[in-house]
Amino acid sequence: MKPLRFFAILLPAVSTVSAFAQDAAAPATPDASSNIPYSQITFVAFILAILILLIAILVLLRAIKILSKELLNPTPLPAPVSEEMVEWSAWAKKKKNKPGIMSKILGLRPLSEEKELLMEHEFDGITELDNPTPRWFMWLFYATIFFGVAYLFNYHILGWGKLQDEEYVAEMQKAEKDKAAHLTQSADNVDENTVKENTDAAVISAGEAIFKQNCVACHGDKGQGIVGPNLTDEYWLHGGKINNIFKTIKYGIPEKGMISWEKTLTAKQISDVANYIKSLKGTNPPNPKAPQGDKEG
Numbered sequence: 001m002k003p004l005r006f007f008a009i010l011l012p013a014v015s016t017v018s019a020f021a022q023d024a025a026a027p028a029t030p031d032a033s034s035n036i037p038y039s040q041i042t043f044v045a046f047i048l049a050i051l052i053l054l055i056a057i058l059v060l061l062r063a064i065k066i067l068s069k070e071l072l073n074p075t076p077l078p079a080p081v082s083e084e085m086v087e088w089s090a091w092a093k094k095k096k097n098k099p100g101i102m103s104k105i106l107g108l109r110p111l112s113e114e115k116e117l118l119m120e121h122e123f124d125g126i127t128e129l130d131n132p133t134p135r136w137f138m139w140l141f142y143a144t145i146f147f148g149v150a151y152l153f154n155y156h157i158l159g160w161g162k163l164q165d166e167e168y169v170a171e172m173q174k175a176e177k178d179k180a181a182h183l184t185q186s187a188d189n190v191d192e193n194t195v196k197e198n199t200d201a202a203v204i205s206a207g208e209a210i211f212k213q214n215c216v217a218c219h220g221d222k223g224q225g226i227v228g229p230n231l232t233d234e235y236w237l238h239g240g241k242i243n244n245i246f247k248t249i250k251y252g253i254p255e256k257g258m259i260s261w262e263k264t265l266t267a268k269q270i271s272d273v274a275n276y277i278k279s280l281k282g283t284n285p286p287n288p289k290a291p292q293g294d295k296e297g
Contacts, residue, residue, distance in 0.1 A: 190267045192247040198275050207276025210269050214261070223280040225289030227257065232280045237293035240281075245274040 117129040155161045162170060212221060218228035229237055237256075238248050249270050252260035261270060 184268065190271050192243050192250060195242055195246045195271050195274065197242045197278060198271075199279065203272050203275050204279050206269075207272035207274070207279075210265065210273050211276055214264075215273070218257075220285070220289075222283065222285035223277065224285040224287060229292045230289040231277050232283045232285055232288060233291050234281070234295050235291035235293045236296055240278075240296040242274055242278055245277055246270055249273055 117131055119128045119130050121128070155163060211219075211223075215228075218226055219231055220226050223231035225231065229235075234240070236244070238244055238253065248258065249265075250260065250262045252258045252262075254260070265273070
């Protein structure tokens with residue numbers, strides 16, 4: 001039944017009942033102590049009862065409509081699940097719960113096992129998981145402890161390793177040796193084209209020692225000249241520049257009795273002797289040999 005049709009049938013009945021209630025209440029004498037007439041109270045109560053009845057009827061009609069719709073169009077039963085579908089569902093669920101590569105590396109357990117990891121205590125609805133630290137992380141932690149102990153014994157107790165200040169001293173000593181070796185190697189690579197004049201005391205002293213050991217017999221102990229020419233004046237037979245002196249010592253002058261020292265002395269030793277001879281200019285030793293060759297400034 002439609003709700004509007006129901007109200008159309010119900011309204012005449014309500015009007016009849018209302019008129020009957022007014023006729024029945026007319027002869028009654030109103031109570032002087034009450035401000036509201038008795039007939040009006042009865043009418044309001046009757047109207048409220050009718051409204052409650054209408055609401056109950058509407059709810060009942062709604063329930064009947066839903067029930068009839070369900071009876072006319074029943075929900076189909078789910079199709080039977082095959083054994084293959086059950087196996088596939090179980091495999092998919094197992095694969096979903098299978099931990100990934102990162103979870104294996106970090107040693108984490110899957111979310112499906114969280115209930116097994118819950119700890120006993122709880123606060124404000126918050127629980128804590130007892131997810132242990134991965135083994136690889138713990139082994140790494142133990143390795144750092146072992147390294148620290150070994151470092152302490154090696155550097156501070158047994159003294160096998162060198163501390164920073166000791167390493168600094170050793171590095172500086174090694175650098176000095178490397179520097180000296182480099183300078184020696186560089187000096188041995190010198191020739192008549194690259195030799196440079198050097199007035200350093202160490203160079204002059206080294207050249208003097210070589211001169212007195214190999215050149216005194218011909219040039220005298222002070223370079224004044226004996227068989228060979230005087231090396232202290234301004235006159236030179238084969239040039240008085242450092243390159244000329246180096247070349248003369250290295251290759252010699254065989255026709256004049258000056259032998260080659262290339263195979264006897266190193267390039268550095270020849271350079272030291274040449275610089276020593278260059279330093280003899282103007283020393284004016286006693287009994288010098290007469291000048292020979294051309295004068296050079």
